Amino acid sequence: MYILSVMADHPPPPLDSTPLLTTDIPLLPAPIVNGEGGQQVILVQVNPGEAFTIRREDGQFQCITGPAQVPMMSPNGSVPPIYVPPGYAQQVIEDNGVRRVVVVPQPPEFHTGSHAVIHRPPPPIPGFIPLPAMMPPPPRHIYSPVTGDVASQYTPQYHPAQVYGDLDALSTHGRSNLRDERSSKIHERLQKKLKDRHGVQKEKLNSPPFSPKKSTSPINESNGLIKGQNSGLNTGQAKNKHKGKGGSPVEAEIQEKDDETKALEALLSTVSKPVASDIQARSVTLSWSSPSSLISEENDGTCSPEAYTYEILLSSSGKDGKYKVAYSGEKTSVTMDDLRPATDYHARVQAESNCVKGSLSEEASFTTLSCEPETPNNPRITNRTKNSLTLQWKASCDNGCKIDRYLLEWDEGKGNKEFCQCYDGPQKQFRLTKLSPAMAYTFRLAAKNDMGTSGFSEEVEFYTSGSAPTMPASPTLNKAGISWLSMQWTKPSGTPSDEGISYILEMEDETSGYGFKPIYNGDDLTFTVKNLRRSTKYKFRVIAYNSEGKSSPSEVVEFVTCPDRPGAPSKPSVKGKVHAHNFRIVWDPPKDNGGAAVTKYVLEMSEDSNGNKWDVIYSGMTREYLCDHLCPGSTYRLQVHCISDGGKSAVSDTLLVQTPAVFPGPCQPPRLQGRPRAREVQMKWAPPQLDGGSPVTCYSLEMLPADANEHREVYQGHDLECTVASLLPGKAYSFRLRAANKAGFGPCSEKCEIITAPGPPDQCRPPQITCRSATCVLIHWEAPNNNGAEITEYRVEWGGMEGSMQICYCGPGFNYEVKGLSPAIVYYCRVQAVNIAGAGHFSDVVACLTPASVPAAVTSLWGVKEEDINSSSYCPSTCLAIQWEKPCDHGSDITTYSIDYGDKQPIAVYKATSYILDHLQPDTTYRIRVQALNSLGAGPFSHSVKLKTKPLPPEPPRLECAVYSHQNLKLKWGDGASKALPTDSIQYHLQMEDKNGRFVSLYRGPCHTYKVQRLNESTSYTFHIQACNEAGEGPFSSEYVFTTPKSLPAALKDGVSDPI
Known part of the structure; x- marks a missing residue:
């Protein structure tokens, strides 16, 4: 059901052409037209030039100006009454099931009483509520309805009954969203003026009310809501072009309120522009002064508001760019955070009071400081192989300072979240090599500039490439059943045994028409397909896959389920x-x-x-x-x-x-089960063909060695096999068997000849080790028992640790010489004999300690930088500082080091690893080498390093005064030109003594002249000079004193004489 409230002279527009209040508000579904449900949605249409006031769920009042459609919900299905002001009548029009309530004018009625009839709107029906999710936001300032002949009586809104007491109460509730007490006081003064106006116009209230008349000029006023200027709010001015005697009291009151608003806007526009201070990379402090307290006396004695609200607007796209509100509050100083570093900002301030805004202040410009770069994005991978990864990244925001390096860290594939540096440089890509295939590596990235290092990016994990499996062989049928098929398959050829591979078994049932569908996905090599139809053909293929991808499907095979079998016959x-x-x-x-x-x-x-x-x-x-x-x-x-x-x-x-029983017959000869072993054989036999009618209860196995004359029983029992142990390797043995039942033993079987296999050699005795020198030993061993097969080789294991020895010799000899050993080290050795049957046990481990020897050569020797030397006596022109790493002492402590540096006698240093060579020639190159010594002698010299002493600092030049003047002196020194040449390496430092007796610097550079200016006449000045080069600063010269002459007197003017 739709309810449209239409004012006079404004025909209702079609429902589908009426614009909604906002396009962002979602519409409800199609409303129930003449529905029987418990709830109905009602659309109140507000035409242009009208206003509609409602109360929201939170108690606030909201004034909605047209054109708009306000959706409202009636829980009980009733239609709320539409208030009809005097001079209007409502008509109900029903068209196509849609009921329209239209407010139309009627002929005016004149009242003869002594006072005007005040019409109050009725309270709304309980339960009739607006839909808050579909209403526009409330206006920021609402004036109370003005009083008068017609406007005071027309209030098209629905308030609870308690809202309507008198006109003052209605005005007060209409302004429930005013912010502070100060604005309330200003409004009370305005109401007092309006009441005074009512007293003047009291007689006019007794006259009949005026009929509504369409204005010839636009007055944008609805429920006291007036559009303003420079504020963006509906609080501006509304003027009638026709003023004067014919104007109504309502127009005069609107003019007074407009003057009050203009005065407040002018006051708010006097706010000062903000001042930027404490400028940082991402923050700044802005402060400003409150608007001027001066106000014109034309505002009927009203004073300026005491409370202001300020909005700070920022723009980072230029003075004329787009400004955004960055702060709103009552403070006059605020710190703005979350700014961008190295960015030009423009700030303006705007004051607000009583929902009236002033003009924007002048802009204030400032630039934030530079800082470390932003955290870069994750590096991405551009290329991968089995042994390398190529990473690439994009530059992050440098925050005003150019990025000069990137720091890339990784976990080396350990997965323990412990990172180390793998690249530090200016490039935006890096390639890591010598990686393991199919291995996960974790990386993170940071950027550096002169201001610092950014935070690390999020950790990202990349894998090196592996390889997908090759095409597997087709599955084979293990067994077929009536409703199942058991299949198996093998790993693809060339696949390592420890590689994890999974398989997908696909089946096609031709009767279904769906093609191949997966029926198994797992790691097993066998699978049984169940719930099949008997005597039916099925197609199968298998696919292998791993983390790198899938293989091609195998060739298709066909298997058929079996038909059902018959039952078993009866027992015979x-x-x-x-x-x-x-x-x-x-x-x-x-x-x-x-x-x-x-x-x-x-x-x-x-x-x-x-x-x-x-x-x-x-x-x-x-x-x-x-x-x-x-x-x-x-x-x-x-x-x-x-x-x-x-x-x-x-x-x-x-x-x-x-059948009836007899004695058992002869047995078949016993047979060897498996291959013969060196010290035991496995014998097996079968029951005799004739057991004589009685079960065989016992078997007897007899053995005859090759060097013996009598058989001996090695087994007796009912089993059909036995193991004969404690034999000798490579020997011949014969066996025979007989069976027995309850009647006794039967005849013996024929003989079975067996030769035991040869065995590995026995364990060798511990080898003998003889030290020939500190780096060479001789190992000797003896041959053990070969156990039936000739010994083909001996294996000698040698190592520095007992648990990690390696084979150093393999051959038929009985001794071996080990060279290249380290002195004073314990080595371990053992020997093993091997023949065709295998390898025997290793001998017991023997330990050997090599003799001590002279120290090893010093492997690292370098010169110490001058800034790393703490000695006060160090002079770079006559001294050189060297340092080296301690070499291996080879079993004897190092006592001294010998330093050889040219033709001079070597210097002995006691156990120290650094030394300062002094009393050297300036600007001279020395070749230096070091050797270590212990109680056994001197070790080899280290590699030579070339170090050069610096030249001596230059002597100070002679200082002369080339030109004298009463205010300046031109000083000269040295024999060079006045201007410095590019090849000059000597710098000069000129100083002058001040009034306090201290020398202050006048000039430092390569020139040979300097002009001292702004001096006093007839005054002596003291100077001294110093020469500097790459060797250092030389001594200051002796002090030179130069005096400025007196200045000449000023010339007399022509034709002018002093009076006598």
């Missing part, structure tokens, strides 16, 4: 009597044939007492069979199964039949 039974050599058996068909007819029956018989071996004795469709050619005293097991198109059924229950 004996038909008739069991004889010694035969008996007859019969069986019944299976109860379930698996859906296919049985094609044949298979009868199996086992002569093994344990039923491990079954032989097929019959195959056919007949269900009866005569078993003959049997052995007396034997046990037979019989079972039957059937075969159909669906497969082979399970076997039936086993039938056990035993």
